[in-house]
Amino acid sequence: MKKLILPLLITLLIGCQTHKSDKSDANQTAQELIGPKSLSLESDRMTPEVLWSMGRIGEVSISPDKQNLVFGITYYDLEQNKGNAELYVMSSKGESFNRITHTPGGEYNPRWRPDGKKIGFLSAEGGSMQLWEMNPDGSDRKQVSKIDGGMNGFEYSPDQKKLVYIADVKVGETVKDIYPDLPKTSGRIMNDLMYRHWDHWVDTYSHVFVADYSEKGINNSIDIMQNEAWESPLSPMGGMEQICWSPDSKSLVYTSRKKTGKQYSLSTNSDLYKYSIDEKTTSNLTSGMMGYDQNPVFSPDGRFLAWESMERDGYEADKVRLFIMDMTTFEKKNYSESFDQDAHGLIWSDDSQSVYFVSNWHALDQIYQLSPESGTIKKLTEGTHSYTSVIYAGDHLIGTRMSMSSPVELFSIDTASGTQKQISFVNRPILDQLAMGRVEERWITTSDNKQMLTWVIYPPHFDPNKRYPALLYCQGGPQSTVSQFWSYRWNFQMMAANDYIIVAPNRRGLQGFGKEWNEQISGDYGGQNMKDYLAAIDALSRESYVDAHRLGAVGASYGGFSVYWLAGNHENRFKAFIAHDGMFNLESQYLETEEMWFVNWDLGGPFWDTNNKTAQWSFANSPHKFVQNWNTPILVIHSELDYRIVASQGMQAFNAAILKGVPAEYLYFPDENHWVLKPQNGVLWQRTFFRWLDKWLK
Secondary structure: OOOOOOOOEEEOOOOEEEOOOOOOOOOOOOOOOOOOOOOOOOOOOHHHHHHHOEEEEEEOOHHHHOOEEEHHHHHHOOOOEEEEEEEEEEEEEOOOOEEEOOOOOOOEEEEEEOOOEEEEEEOOOOOOEEEEEEEOHHHHEEEEEOOOOOOOEEOOOOOEEEEEEEEEOOOOOOOHHHOOEEEOOOOOOOOOOEEOOEEEOEEEEEEEEEEEEEOEEEEEEEEEEOOOOOOOOOOOOHHHHHHOOOOOEEEEEEEEEEHHHHHHOOOOOOOOEEEEEEOOOOEOOOOOOOOOOEEEEEOOOOOOEEEEEEEOOOOOOOOOOOEEEEOOOOOOOOOOOOOOOEEEEEEEEOOOOOOEEEEEEEEEEEEEEEEEOOOOEEEEEOOOEEEEEEEEEOOOOEEEEEEEEEEEEEEEEEOOOOOOOEOOOHHHHOOOOOOOEEEEEEEEEEOOOEEEEEEEOOOOOOOOOOOEEEEEEOOOOOOOOOOOOOOOOOOOOHHHHHHEEEEEOOOOOOOOOOOHHHHOOOOOOOOHHHHHHHHHHHHHHOOOEEEEEEEEEEOHHHHHHHHHHOOOOOOOOOOEEEEEEOOOOOHHHHHOOOHHHHHHHHOOHHHHHOOOOHHHHHHHOHHHHHHHHHHOOOOEEEEEOOOOEEEEEEEHHHHHHHHOOOOOOEEEEEOOOOOOOOHHHHHHHHHHHHHHOOOHHO
């Protein structure tokens, strides 16, 4: 999401071999080329520098014959303050893997060409991001596209005659277009909403293009969205998974929310659109379905289309249902009616008889199998972990899996038995030197006599005879499960390595515990979910190894809101707080955020609607209404490019603390968004985080 004091040399990963491509930059120095590092740690405790030295597995693509994988690994260099993604190839059975690129610019979006003879990828070598190809061993690297402004993603058509790609296009006039005699003006004129989104001003829209493809280049590009002011894929999280080719290459289906301005900001209603290549016509496949419809996947025989669907407009955390459409009759069927869980990352088996997907239940993300003919859903995997994606590999599956004790690695899963085998060991050289804290699953009784799963993470070399400070972790979202995730910022093992016991409840409002549990939080900010937090920390505080006089609470986004709220309502339980990108003043948040559907659904509506009891309850529970009770040291962290929860929210909280005479500190990043992504900023974040906690809890 660090600079090691000892010198770092680029070496081979354990079990890896390397291959220099024809275009490799052999003259680059070790400092310039960012790659795997050889580390000899002075301690078995996690540090920010060690965390940032780990390789991060990216997108994985399987060859047409299902025999090989290509995937990216990103490494970061603290001194250069940047990262670099290189591509690797390995057998889908899990043998040693080869590094096939060695460039300072990075390679992204790897794809096997349908004939299996080439690997396509995106690289900004020489300028904008363009399509390149190379042999599977990394040789014969050549640039294929020369698109003005570059592209952001691509996919070959199955017959290898076409290419679909996404690129940013300018729609409408800017101030400089209107007044060409003012070329140096920095002003903007807005006349509708959604003028900025998450971390960028909306000057362009992502559009879908179809072009003729050959090894010599791509030609005859067509913007199938006809230069309109809507986007595909959906900003800011969507990628090529929201677009798919039909197996006969005669059409493609893409995801779009064809709304603009105020209507876009109020609605989550995206649809799936089918574009005919020959006829150049577009039809809406999901008209009348009012929530998010996205991530379409054709069955290999072309008869069916599966996708992820939410039911209700304006609710971004609605249940994700698995829908399948018969493409001959256009009849749709919901296969999730009796499945009280989400379905993500759908893939088909080669015989079109099964759909595999990832779903969370009780804070664990497992792989499931749907048999469309019978309608039965079966869980394939077990264990304390979370899968993030799944790929069909013929007689087995390939999954990306993580846990609170391990970053993402590749696993092979037997489709008959569910047996799992790790096949990549990207970070073994580092993990083998680290002592990880024990992760415990504990069920705690809440104030309304419900059972709540709470993860407890203990320090390495835990001594039950000692008394440790404890941290209550408050989750964001607000509807994001505290699963077995590995974070490069909110890393539980990092916190535990600093001799804190971590208490991470799956409080009300989190997915993976059924619809009722998930939806209780909407319109109840500051309500039952806060009681859940207090139930969790109170239960752990009664343990002999927890020092009840040294408790802290930390969190980001909705977790930051939670910290601000607890600061005014904790009845002296806590001795230190840390709030990152949190909502402090809900009235200003309502008019500052850009996605109005979120605040309308979760808060119940605008604060000026005095007849709306849900909204009035929400705004009455705004953290700024309880500042008079603040008496506990608080660290506030916020970033200027966060347009979801703007930086003034953090400033208000910090200023309030100072004016109240409460010890406070403000960590501000002018160049980060809702996350902290730059290496040195990430290390500063970690150091400031633990310096603050150690000051008040140790």
